Amino acid sequence: MSKRGIIIQGSSRVNGNTNKIVTFIKEKTGFDSINLVSKNISAFDYDKKNENDDYAPLMEDLVNNYDLIVFATPIYWYAMSGIMKNFFDRLVDILNDEKKLGRRLKGKSMTMISCGSGPEIKEGFSMPFVESANYLGMHYIGDVHTWLEDELISEEVQKELISFSELLISKK
Numbered sequence: 001m002s003k004r005g006i007i008i009q010g011s012s013r014v015n016g017n018t019n020k021i022v023t024f025i026k027e028k029t030g031f032d033s034i035n036l037v038s039k040n041i042s043a044f045d046y047d048k049k050n051e052n053d054d055y056a057p058l059m060e061d062l063v064n065n066y067d068l069i070v071f072a073t074p075i076y077w078y079a080m081s082g083i084m085k086n087f088f089d090r091l092v093d094i095l096n097d098e099k100k101l102g103r104r105l106k107g108k109s110m111t112m113i114s115c116g117s118g119p120e121i122k123e124g125f126s127m128p129f130v131e132s133a134n135y136l137g138m139h140y141i142g143d144v145h146t147w148l149e150d151e152l153i154s155e156e157v158q159k160e161l162i163s164f165s166e167l168l169i170s171k172k
């Protein structure tokens with residue numbers, strides 16, 4: 001069984017603020033990363049008209065190769081980005097699929113990085129991640145909130161990210 005970690009970036013900007021945080025964490029952990037905005041993953045559809053888009057192959061890769069999933073999302077309107085929410089909604093497609101992909105998430109670990117406009121994050125932001133992990137039988141091992149100042153990661157946030165990276169490496 002593989003023991004690797006992957007960061008899933010859910011920003012609407014390929015090289016925006018969330019990406020700067022993801023790049024920092026990648027450097028510290030050596031984890032792989034993927035960018036949801038560069039994939040063709042449409043919104044959940046009860047009729048499964050989207051079953052041939054990039055979602056199932058992505059999930060197969062995640063399930064087969066990684067034990068730790070780090071969700072990195074900007075804060076858009078007090079919540080995860082729409083791109084990331086589509087990713088979560090689509091989990092419904094793989095919970096009862098032939099390959100039992102969704103069930104194979106059980107036992108893996110989940111963490112979350114938020115990237116907002118400043119240090120404030122509203123209570124409850126992490127709840128959908130925590131509860132989704134519970135539902136899927138994944139271990140939720142924590143989160144960190146970040147922001148940029150003049151397009152740079154402040155020393156305060158860098159320190160948080162370094163200890164978060166250490167946590168990620170220890171749990172991998």
Ligand SMILES: Cc1cc2nc3c(=O)[nH]c(=O)nc-3n(C[C@H](O)[C@H](O)[C@H](O)COP(=O)(O)O)c2cc1C
Pocket residue numbers: 011012013015016017018019074075076077078079115116117118120147148
């Ligand atoms: C549609 C939209 C909604 C936003 N809503 C919030 C918000 O509710 N709280 C917050 O702290 N920042 C909010 N912001 C600011 C972004 O979270 C912040 O600029 C973030 O660093 C952007 O990351 P990105 O470059 O990866 O998109 C919002 C930005 C956008 C584009």
